[in-house]
Amino acid sequence: MNSVLAVSIVVIKELYRKKDFYVLLVLALLIIGGMSIAGVLGDEKTLLALKEICFLLIWISGLVIAVGTSVKQFPAERENRTIFPLLAKPVTRGEVIAGKFLGCWLACGVALAIFYFLFGILGVAFEHDWPWGNFLEALWMQWMFLAIIVALALWGSFWFASPAANATVCVLFALAVMLLGNQLATLALKEPEPLRSTIYTVYFLLPHFEWFNLKDFVVTKNGTIGAGFCAGATVYAVSYAGFFLMAAWTGFRRKALN
Amino acid sequence: MQPTGPAVPIVQIKDLRVEYRGRGIGQASKLAVDGLNLEVYTGEVFGFLGPNGAGKTTTMNVLLGFVNATSGEASLFGVNVREPIARQRIGYLPELTYYYKFLTAEELLRFYARIFGLSRAEADKRIDGLLKLVELESVRKRTIKTYSKGMQQRIGLAQALINNPDLLILDEPTSGLDPIGRMKVREIIQRLKNEGKTVFFSSHELGEVETVCDRVAILHEGKVRVEGRVNDLVQKYQSNLEQIFLKIIGYTPSPAP
Secondary structure: OHHHHHHHHHHHHHHHHOOOOHHHHHHHHHHHHHHHHHHHHOOHHHHHHHHHHHHHHHHHHHHHHHHHHHHOHHHHHHHOOOHHHHHOOOOOHHHHHHHHHHHHHHHHHHHHHHHHHHHHHHHHHHHOOOOHHHHHHHHHHHHHHHHHHHHHHHHHOOOOOOHHHHHHHHHHHHHHHHHHOOHHHHHHHHOOOOHHHHHHHHHHHOOOHHHHOOHHHHHOOOOOOOHHHHHHHHHHHHHHHHHHHHHHHHHHHOOOOO | OOOOOOOOEEEEEEEEEEEEOOOOOOOOOEEEEEEEEEEEEOOOEEEEEOOOOOOHHHHHHHHOOOOOOOEEEEEEOOEEOOOHHHHOOEEEEOOOOOOOOOOEHHHHHHHHHHHOOOOHHHHHHHHHHHHHHOOOHHHOOOEHHHOOHHHHHHHHHHHHOOOOOOEEEEEOOOOOOOHHHHHHHHHHHHHHHHOOOEEEEEOOOHHHHHHHOOEEEEEEOOEEEEEEEHHHHHHHHOOOHHHHHHHHOOOOOOOOO
């Protein structure tokens, strides 16, 4: 556990020392700007639309930060050859993967906390209300979604030759599942067998990212989803993240480094 | 060849064979190490020599768990090199400096100390001592990217010693250093030897090897061609290590123009 924590701390230090977190600042400013305009305009419809845009921005930013930080972890270790002195220590390759995952995921958590905090503060300023329960749930669910994305991106680093290709595939996969994943069940009903079963299998195998999106609860304050659903979604996310991390470990475990 | 002094082998390699498969279609595989046998004993400084491509780095990579052997066995302190615990008592210095350049020297050493499970107090003590040893105390708070090459090599040596290892594996430790830097590394190796540590290192600096090493092995085309105590080899071949090396690898100087 010591090794996992040590590796994760280095990941986080790298992110802020290499100024990656400056991107965060820019995105946070965009959120503040958007909400400020909404506050000044004051129209309820415009306010709702701008809140939706801000929430979408938080989702896209979260996804970009998760993918951007994770895809370069192992390629950078290999390119800078820092992996050699590290693996010459009594650390397993599994611990290195776990440390990288933890570091990236914690960094995503910090970024999300900043985004949601600013979003909430501005909500208080202009609407005089902060449904913090909704915000906490939305933050938690998005963070769980990002756990799957980080694990997927780490796995991808052992498959794709370049981090850019890995990042593109991860983002496209996430967006495709978010937008189309739910349509598969409807599509399956219209198709004859055996295509129906095949589509259903794909539907059940895909991680349902759309379940983690609590936009309606945050933007229109439609109550909370409850601890039970949150716990279920957490288990679901942990299972998928665990699967992708296992796959990454399988790829890395016996890989020759020379 | 059994040395006269120390007798406990801490590095053992038996019939080691490493073959790299061709990466592309139709690309031939390459035999990097071919039936290598080697033993390094407690307290000795062992020089691992050979021309480029002889299999030195591959052998070191197997010992460090970076590369898996195609066949044969390798162990450190009697533990198979595939087990991470085999690396608990070793220190490794790569040929070039490969460290997290956004960290300070102190942070880098603390990171590795944590991996070895050193307590905070123990780590503080080790870090202070090592930074003094490699003369980087005054720049301990500076990020490594601001260091000169020699300073980076010295922080490399410090990280290799963070766990107070019993065995040091050094891959061309003086490569690219100026004469003062080389002298410093040699002094540290000598000091470690006096402390009873075992040093296993590869080098192309044969004069340096002759000065520092107790025993050497000369590798060529993946096989150990000669192994023995430096003095014995010099006596047997009636020449210095460089001449022995050139003879073993079959080098014939081209005629003068």
